[in-house]
Amino acid sequence: xxxxxxxxxxxxxxxxxxxxxxxxxxxxxxxxxxxxxxxxxxxxxxxxxxxxxxxxxxxxxxxxxxxxxxxxxxxxxxxxxxxxxxxxxxxxxxxx
Numbered sequence: 001x002x003x004x005x006x007x008x009x010x011x012x013x014x015x016x017x018x019x020x021x022x023x024x025x026x027x028x029x030x031x032x033x034x035x036x037x038x039x040x041x042x043x044x045x046x047x048x049x050x051x052x053x054x055x056x057x058x059x060x061x062x063x064x065x066x067x068x069x070x071x072x073x074x075x076x077x078x079x080x081x082x083x084x085x086x087x088x089x090x091x092x093x094x095x096x
Contacts, residue, residue, distance in 0.1 A: 037095070044088040051081030 035043075058073020 037091075040091055041088075044084045044091075047084035048081055051077045051079075051084060053077065054080060 054073050054077025056077075058070050058075070058077055060070075061073055062070030064070075
């Protein structure tokens, strides 16, 4: 009987520790995956600026005759810019 109570006590302690750890982990995940709007806006802005910069670099590359670098820069820049605009609009719609 004494051994049974001891095992039950250990199981309860282990269960409580697991639940506390899971609760803390979920809180951390929530905090890290839902960034403040100011941080998101800054990230979208930087991504958009980099996208435009890559488009410009690609255009210069095309003007200088480097087809591979030029086309690559324009394509990557366009993808970066468009993905940032889509993400920003999606965030704005979810807030409204």
